[in-house]
Amino acid sequence: MASDTSEASSSTADVKLQFAPFSSALEAGFWHQLTQKKLNDYRLDESPKCIKGYYYNGDPVGLPTRLTLEFSAFDVDGPTPARCCPAVGTLYNTNTLDAFKTTDKKALLEKEAKEIWDAIQSGAALKDPSILCRFILLTFADLKKYHFYYWFCFPALCFPEGIKMVKQPSVLEQVFSAKEIAALQEAYDGLCTKQGTTAVPYFLIKYAGEGVQMAPLREWETFFTHAEKVTVGVYDPCTLSQHPGWPLRNLLILLANQWGSKVDTMEVVCFRDRTLQGSRSIQHSVTFQVKLPELPNNSVCPKSVGWEKNPKGAMGPRMVNLSECMDPKRLAESSVDLNLKLMRWRLVPSLDLDKVVSTKCLLLGAGTLGCNVARTLMGWGVRHITFVDNAKISYSNPVRQPLYEFEDCLGGGKSKAIAAVDRLSKIFPGVNAEGYNMSIPMPGHPVNFSQATLSQAQRDVEQLEKLISEHDVVFLLMDTRESRWLPTVIAASKRKLVVNAALGFDTFVVMRHGLKKPPVSQNVSAEADSSTSCSSASSSSSTPAGSAPSVPGSSLFSNIPGHKLGCYFCNDVVAPGDSTRDRTLDQQCTVSRPGLAMIAGALAVELMVSILQHSEGGYAVASSSDDRMNEPPTSLGLVPHQIRGFLSRFDNVLPASLAFDKCTACSPIVLDHYEREGFNFLSKVFNSSHSFLEDLTGLTLLHQETQAAEIWDMSDDESI
């Protein structure tokens, strides 16, 4: 058999045996478990810990020789995966990166090598040869960054002059017949059964005719009689045809120590055993004929090697950054993104999520509407949310305003804008939220009591102008109508998309403001009859934001492009500022049905998302209720101008209305004054009665001309 042929070609060049080192392979579960152990068990304990890995001899060609550590590595007495050999190791987990660096690697290696050597000399390794295949793992776990530094060592004792091959290595099927290979496999399986395992790391082989006998190492003396050629088998994780794997190294040291004086050349069968597509083969196992060197001094531990090289091929540790899969904050972020992507993959393939996620939203008002809008924005993955509110959280708020709790009301109450930001960050740390505790100056609410109040108002205006400039969408979510005036003017002037939501007791309006065309084309939209609004459904119920008569069934105002749409104030025939006259329910927001703010808040965000999905954005033609039957303009459906909801009827209608050329907020004359005079103009509005704006825009004239206004007011009164 193989041993016979070896003699013939002993003239083969003086080639030394080269071993394929182990590559460390860590499963993600290992790092998770190490983290748990460090946090709950080891804490600051740096003492060495016993862990377990395994290696496998059934890999397809091309895979590196691996020593694998998984989730179960800390359960040393636990089972080893079937057909794998266990390798016991020592874990040194340091508390600091510095300790990791300064740990004496040489000493660690020598300590481990000494233990192997002692086991060889004492005969313990003969009884349990798995001692020969040990490892060291030096780690530092930076659990703030989820960076794990590690360095493996696979201690191997060395022959100073190496090991000479007396013949080129041969693959089993080149030197053995199929019958002999089958016999070898049968003998190995028999040995496994006898030992009650599914893998044996080291064993003795004897050929007898076509049969093969195997025995554990400890039976050497009785297994080999004096005249025989010695053959040992090693469970070999290497897949290279010219090289044995690492586990053979310490075995050869053991053999040299125990029987070096008796054995000169010997055969090693590197046993490889793989199953591909259901068929098992061992014929790719490799045999080596080697000259077993003598150890220079049989009582002194040989030199040892084994620290693993890093991926660059240098002697050095490795680092793996697991923040992506272990940092809860990062996990939350990627899960939120993935959830949204799921919506795109499954339901709306053309959804442009980036457009939504990257939109910067300014929420003016952090009350019932603001809280609900913020939560829905978070649901859409919007990361940039800014609150403006000057109120403090009161005891009645938390039950209706989902970003606050009882604790927030104590001690006079926290600022809503600030508390809302804190809560958003707790819900989702990836959010980029800011809060501004400031008031928004209002028409008819004088700011000229003193120089101080005046300059404060000026600062507030500047701050608001800055915020509106910095954001993409402005949400008007305040509880007074007149506080919506200033941001409506600024946003109209800056051509920012405005989404407005207002509540009555059981009615609401959610609308987008018309987005004026860029300033260059100063086309004054002078629709002759724009004083009326178009509602595709007549509403008898009270509606917020004042009410204009609806024109049932009118088709005159269908297909209004976005730049011709009205704002919140366009429907009004009175200027904001006169609260006593204002019939809207804005100011009684807290008496609305509790579900209303959630419905309206959610609709406000969904309206924004639908607008963003339209190729023309804020310039999109307003969809009306009639369009419900038509092909929707976006992947998400309609892009209405307004959604008016009537909770008593559980009904929504989608009116659209033109911009009003006498509007107290968005008419050209107001914008023109604001753009030319700035704060001077604004302060006049703040300090004057409502008649100032009405005179400016021509509303006063309109009042005088039209008696109908009285009737409208009366109808308002009736329905309230």
Place this chain on the structure above:
Amino acid sequence: MFNKMSCPALDEPGFHACCQLLLQQSEQLGDGWSWLELGGGPGEEGSEVGYLKKTVLRSVAVDSNPVQTQEASGSETEQTSILQPEAQDTGEPASLNADDLNDYIKDEDAVCTAVDINSQVLQYEYHILYSCSYSTPVLYFRAFTMEGRSLTLQEVWSSIHPNYRLCLQNSPLTTITQQEHPLLGQPFFMLHPCKTEEFMRPLLQASHDQPRPVNYVLSWLSVVGPVVGLDIPLKYCTLLHPASSLSSAEPD
């Protein structure tokens, strides 16, 4: 195991039976599936909460593999170089005090340099769990580098062969979501089971029309597995057919 006549749902004992069958066959074929049980508390004995697991290694060419390069585009630029953060921390070379080790070790003669720097080995881990809410098996999977870093979904996609990628995009199973593993509490990707019944129904109907033993989990796996690069050897079927002792899977 289940009543194919009425509805192709799978109950939990049925799932376990299917898994045991699959395990036996995997054992014969050396296909590498194993059954793992969660070490429940003393009171939870016999609760049979477990899952099938298989690990597959794949060598991926580094140049065509974006696992490393893609990171530069993300926020985790530091990952592109394994030891960069450390070098930043201290200004020291990354090799620590390895120099004296190098002096000590004159072992290069006895070591073969077999490491192929042009390829990277990735580990894919597949878990099959039972979902009570859907009454179907669910495939969880994750992939990681030899260092134990999980691949992002983007990286998993990129590491999947282009052919599969195409099939994945067009498949009704493109519902991969990131979920916490219900038993391990670690982040995994999951093929969402909402479509399972949809594609299992005709499959089971066909087997009912032409009676032959069917292993629900195996049939299901043969559909969902290839989508995420998990091949199911055909030999499972040839093993299944002659086994008349498995008739418990047959109707009546």
